[in-house]
Amino acid sequence: MVNHLNINKEYVLSLLEKVMDPEIPVISVIDMGMITDVLINDNNVVVKMIPTFTACPAIQLIQSNIKLNLEQHGIPSVSVVLDKDVLWNSDRVTEKGKILLEDFKLGTPIKHNGIVTDDMIMNSVCPYCGSDNTTINALFGSTLCRSLHFCYNCKNKFERFKPVA
């Protein structure tokens, strides 16, 4: 299809790499696994996305951040829609995203392939020293996506990005 905007999907995706999650500002909406598709029509760009948690309070902010960012890069007509055909789960966080989470000193979600066990929730690797000699202090933290842990090895408290099916 010929499009009058003269842009391609790769370009839009590269711009989305610069739109950060408001609650963890080092990781982009792409690495968070929130973008499900980008459609480029004759006159507009449609970004399809999904929230991480159902009750995510930042969803409208993220939508407007995406729109603003793309418009600032010369894409005149952008709509950001919620994709009802895809559900987010923590396996959607990219490998690069997990490295960024670690750099941010957040424990990373273990890959679960659809089934999250109690052990996966309780046991986390420490983002400070890499030890797995840790314990969970609380299942809920400062945002819905985080739990609270303690490392016996380096004695640091840390937050972890939860594994969620």
Add this chain to the structure above:
Amino acid sequence: MESVKDLILRMADDALIIGHRNSEWTGIGPMLEEDISFSSMAQDKIGHAQALYNILHEQFNMEVPDFIAFRRNASDFKSCQFVELPIGDYAFTLVRHYLFDHAESFRYNYLSNSTFLPLKSLATKFKGEIKYHTLHADIWMKSLTLNGNEESKLRIQSAVDELLPYAMGMFELGNYESDLIDNGIFVGELALQNKWHSFITESLNSFNIKVPVIKEGEIKLGGRRGYHLTELENLINEMTEVIRTDYTTEW
């Protein structure tokens, strides 16, 4: 499809009201982590209510979620009386949370196979989130029974005794049970109740808590037909206190 609408409204109203009750622990939790936990679970529940109301809005031409949540009278609600009870002490709140969330977990598990696709999708999403709620409940139930002291065990037992007749009211039959079951939309309240009851019996026994036998007539019914505790009216008054000052304001 009145049957689906009725089912979703029950679930959404339960989630909204229990979410509001959870939020009442914000700022007064017995320890900071518990304050945060109940606040987070409140956020999840109210988010679930909003998503369910949104199905009603999009598929059944009902008003927008905020309107459904804030602009109805108590008698229009379909919540069960169990979620309407005030929070009581921490043992009371914990036991309700435990009984309610295990029921929700089984409910969403069944609904993740529903033939009504918008509900199937939400239920699949919700059950991953609810996992943290049931685990939270189980950890604290164990803490205050097997790892607790005489007083904590007594308080948990007395909360179970008091709450079970209300908890059984969650499964009050609606007018559309056979329609829901025959069309593969939902397994039905009776099957859900049986699944839940055998789970909590085994689980509570493992905590050395006795499960009282509840006779048919003792079950607190009526919520699904609009008969509510006066506490629901108080809750709605409080919940809508701000919006009632000006319904037309854009936030």
